[in-house]
Amino acid sequence: MQRSCAKPAGNRYKNRCKPSDTTTKRNMIAIKEHLSNLRKGQSRTAKASRQIVYSFFLQGIGIAVSLIYVPLLLNYLSQEKYGIWLTLSSILSWFSFFNIGLGYGMRNKLTEANAKGDTVLGRKYVSTTYATLICIFSAVLLVFHIINPFVNWNTVLNTKTISGYDLYLLTSVVFTFFIIRFIVQLIGIIYIADHKSSINNFITAASNLLSLAAILVLMKYTAQGNLALLGSIITIMPVLLFIFLSIYAFNNQYRHLKPSIKFIDFKLNKGVTSLGAKFFLLQIMGIVLYSTSSIFISQLYGPKEVVVYNLAFKYFQLPTIVNSIIMAPLWSAVTDAYVKDDFEWLKKTMSRLKFLTLGFFAVIIVMIFVSNYVFKLWIGDKIQVPMHLTLLMALYNAMAIYLAPYSFFINGTGKLKLTILYSIVGVILYFISIYIFGNYFTDSSGVLIAVLIPYVLSVVIQPYQSKRILAKKATGILLE
Secondary structure (H helix, E strand, O other), rough: OOOOOOOOOOOOOOOOOHHHHHHHHHHHHHHHHHHHHHHHHOOHHHHHHHHHHHHHHHHHHHHHHHHHHHHHHHHHHHHHHHHHHHHHHOOOHHHHHHHHHHHHHHHHHHHHHHHOOHHHHHHOOOOHHHHHHHHHHHHHHHHHHHHHHOOHHHHHOOOOOOOOHHHHHHHHHHHHHHHHHHOOHHHHHHHOOOOHHHHHHHHHHHHHHHHHHHHHHHHHHHHOOOHHHHHHHHHHHHHHHHHHHHHOOOHHHHHHOOHHHOOOOOOHHHOOOHEEEEEEEHHHHHHHHHHHHHHHHHHHHOHHHHHHHHHHHHHHHHHHHHHHHHHHHHHHHHHHHHHHHHHHHHHHHHHHHHHHHHHHHHHHHHHHHHHHHHHOOOOOOOOOOHHHHHHHHHHHHHHHHHHHHHHHHHHHOOOOOEEEHHHHHHHHHHHHHHHHHHOHHHHHHHHHHHHHHHHHHHHHHHHHHHHHHHHHOOOOOHHH
């Protein structure tokens, strides 16, 4: 109904209302309601939006610290020692596949249990996953410490800069806490399954800040180039924070999910590992594609080239990280919507993400043009990143951003069989390409081209599968 603006008798102008006043008030009310819904809303979109806002702030801290790390570590260590640390980190990440995808499997299953309001089932999933991972990683840790004294790390890392004994100490400490982290970081997955991914980002940001503070102290009071001590600090810090978070969470808001021997039900592993096994296979292939690149670069071109590759990677990873902040809460939201058959929400969300992707493409183009200036400001004239490597890395991250909505959608629905099959083909193509391009090029560009080739399969297949599922026309392998 239109509001009347008639003039009261005896007061010609004083109480006269203006149409614009009404419009302004309505707009202000709408804005307040939107902010209130974002802050307090319990809808799927409100929860996801809230986590995105929190995560932007927390990930911003993490990104800033990671950028500060590079010149600090280059000054404290050397280009070769820093390259050794990057390569070693990649090797250790291989062992992550021993979690056989249980963390991701628990994430989806716990989200489903939460959607159905079944707290007992949720606690069983949590207790069983913790018990299974403790058994697996205890065995892995034991085997590693038996074998490690006999591994020639100087040959593996293609270096003579550090003694074999120092590398043995470094790998022993770093690997131990790296493995422990896979168990204690399950608390972060519980928060993610409860649509609170920003808590996991908080731990990352906090551990980065504490590590940075410790490194600054290290640089001031210890001899330059102590890689063993530096690596230990960086690895231990997140483990301690995840332990503190676990103690707090399981005695407060997640008391109903607290792991207990009484709730361990290895029969549930069939459901978790069935889904987890699919994530496990994808993890292995992801490790092969991305973690081995540093090894190939180190072997083909030396540890120094690993640093050049990593600088280009870190620079163009910035928009990818920002994009992942937006995507992270959507995985569990997709699972929740898919379980509840809310395809209207799924279609709207996927449509909005397409427009967001275009914005990131524009950012990447700008980053290409200013890359030389940024690299010089960031690391000075110590290292030169060639333009052809810059362009290839920009393409790599643009493809990753394009695929992100489809990947999170498929992961959230758990329809992974097709992804596994074409990923196997992609890994085969990767090794063939490494042999061809790795020997043809004189720098890390050849390895990066080999990494890019499997992405072509994803660009074609994942959007097609997602569209078929959203249209409820998917059949056969598209729904497995």
